[in-house]
Amino acid sequence: MSGHVLGPVHTAIAVSDLTHELGYWQQVLGFTLLGITEVGGPLPEQETGVPGLRSRLAMLALHGQTVELYQPLAPGGRATYRPSPADIGSWHLAFRVADLGALIRDSAPWGWQVRGQVAVVTEGPGPVGARLAYLHNADGTILEFIQLPG
Numbered sequence: 001m002s003g004h005v006l007g008p009v010h011t012a013i014a015v016s017d018l019t020h021e022l023g024y025w026q027q028v029l030g031f032t033l034l035g036i037t038e039v040g041g042p043l044p045e046q047e048t049g050v051p052g053l054r055s056r057l058a059m060l061a062l063h064g065q066t067v068e069l070y071q072p073l074a075p076g077g078r079a080t081y082r083p084s085p086a087d088i089g090s091w092h093l094a095f096r097v098a099d100l101g102a103l104i105r106d107s108a109p110w111g112w113q114v115r116g117q118v119a120v121v122t123e124g125p126g127p128v129g130a131r132l133a134y135l136h137n138a139d140g141t142i143l144e145f146i147q148l149p150g
Helices: 017-027 040-047 099-109
Strands: 011-012 032-039 054-062 065-074 093-096 131-136 142-146
Touching: 017 032, 017 054, 017 065, 017 099, 032 040, 032 065, 099 131, 099 142
Parallel strands: 011 065, 093 142
Antiparallel strands: 032 054, 054 065, 131 142
16 A cells, blocks of 8 residues: 555536536535635646636535535636546545435526436445435536435
8 A cells, every 4th residue: 555645635626607506515515615716827737737727716615525616717618528427537526415305406496407316225335225316417517415324
């Protein structure tokens, strides 16, 4: 075991409308806004290898999890990816919730929809009786929500 990684820092998600997504993440998911800034210039260009990269970004936190939402402003010509969960390179972020039905209901006005259907774990290794749902939005972001039994 190499031990190179000391721990997670944040999860970053590119969004088409930072203001709208901030509303969802704060009002529905309960995240706290840590700050908003605009970044550009040599640092993001060097780190990402994208010349002219400029983004408006927000940092949010909840229960020790930090999420960076960023809206690319430049350069132009960006694509929106909407991978299937079966596509190589797709990803999702999973959250435990108290009431999956209420979360799904409260997410709908923000443009988040159940991708398939609510599923129930019937055998291990997962927690038997847990209810699971993938929600996705128009940007192609996928979040998984898990309601544990009991």
